[in-house]
Amino acid sequence: MxxxxxxxxxxxxxxxxxxxxxxxxxxxxxxxxxxxxxxxxxxxxxxxxxxxxxxxxxxxxxxxxxxxxNFAARGRRRSEEKDPQLAAAIRAIVEPHTDADPELKSSRRYSNLSAAEVLEALIVKGYPKEGLPSERTLRDILKRMNYRLKRIQKGKPLKKTEETDAIFANVEQVREQARKEPETLEISMDAKAKVALGDYVRGGKNPDRRRG
Known part of the structure; x- marks a missing residue:
């Protein structure tokens, strides 16, 4: 029973x-x-x-x-919700080091600061280390605040082609031969950009020039 x-x-x-x-x-x-x-x-x-x-x-x-x-009130409150001043301090530190989404498809912001650097800046501002969230937690806080931690690369260096050394070796050889020939004049020319001068400007037409 x-x-x-x-x-x-x-x-x-x-x-x-x-x-x-x-x-x-x-x-x-x-x-x-x-x-x-x-x-x-x-x-x-x-x-x-x-x-x-x-x-x-x-x-x-x-x-x-x-x-x-009241399901929303259950569980632990997030650090930025419990301490709005902390959230404001984080934003003040990160915002000057952010760029907008390059594709302009979202309001997401990209920062070149790491979570560890943000923690150090908060300590400098006077926040006690023992009262701050861990580096991993701060990384989550930054994501919730719509920041993405990325090292911003302004430009990628050009890769050296396989023919580069051969090209410069050939140029040096030609220059050496030219120096040995007295009737040869060596002219150095920047070929990256061409600037028209004198009569070649605007196809030879100059609005300031008047016929006598």
Whole structure:
């Protein structure tokens, strides 16, 4: 007989775990009313679930109302929510070192500061080290604040081609030959950009030039 009671109690506990919110509370209230004489403490000892939850279910059952759950208030609050001044200090440190999304597809900001550097800057500002989040947590905070930690590379260096050495060797050889020939004049010319001068400007047309 005792074994049968144990099976029934286990089945009731299993059924309660499969329910959520007010449905679980009402089920626990019905079980407490029928099997425990409406006593939340006895229901807690026998079936678990917490006497406060059972009591709330009994109140909902008596008055025919439902208590709304505040799920947003559950769990640990985030560091930037608990301390808005910390969030403002982080933003003041990171913002001068940020660039916008290069593709302009989001409001995301890219920073060239690391989480460790931000931590050091906060300590310099007077925040005690033991009261600050860890480097990993700060990295998560920065992501939630829409910052992405990336080393900003302004430009990539040009790669040296395989022919570079051969080209310069050939140029040096030609220059050496030219120096040995007295009738050869060496002219150094910057070929990267051409600038038109004199009569070649604007196809020879100059608005300031007048015929005599």
């Amino acid at each position: 005792d074994h049968s009671f144990e099976q029934s109690d286990a089945l009731i506990r299993s059924g309660a775990r499969r329910l959520t919110g007010d449905q679980r509370r009402l089920f626990q209230a019905e079980v407490a009313t029928v099997l425990c004489g409406g006593c939340p403490r006895q229901a807690e000892r026998r079936f678990g679930g917490g006497r406060e939850t059972v009591e709330k279910g009994l109140q909902e059952q008596r008055h025919g109302i439902r208590c709304l759950e």
